[in-house]
Amino acid sequence: MFKPTQRTREHVIGDLGENWVERVALKTGFASQRLSGFADYGIDLAIITVDDQGAVEPGYLLFQVKATDHPDEYRLRTDSAYSFPIRVRHLMLWQREKMPVIVCFYDATKEVAYWSWIQREIELKAGEGPRITKSIRFPVEHVLNEEAFRLFAKWKRELEQMP
Secondary structure (H helix, E strand, C coil), X not given: CCCCCCCCHHHHHXXXXXXXXXXXXXXXXXXXXXCHHHHHHXXXXXXXXXXCCCCECCXXXXXXXXXXXXXXXXXXXXXXXXXXXXXXXXXXXXXXCCCCEEXXXXXXXXXXXXXXXXXXXXXXXXXXXXXXXEEEEEECCCECCHHHHHHHHHHHXXXXXXX
């Protein structure tokens, strides 16, 4: 018997999470491009930033979005943060990226996202072992909003100035 392809709740909240990041980027005045062909490689979105005069800047911000309907499952008891497992192979790739890679934890129940700048938050070694995932912290004060996007753009400009 034929069974049609199903659109799961995970697909819906994944798209809502990406849409949330895009919306905040657009409200900041930036441009967003979904990288649907790159999702298996750990990148969902590329964000193009602009300066105070609206001129497009070189480089980009890369985003991976993790979404859930059950944020309390990821809430740390001793900390004001969430912790979410991320594939180590993605983390190792992101560490080598020259532009900022921001991972967002999207709470679909409250329609809010928290962020972590991976290259600054983690340290992995090439032979770190057989683990498949590593938990990444998302502090509750790291709310993804327009102020955060302006901060990401500032960090990107600083990286561009480095030799």
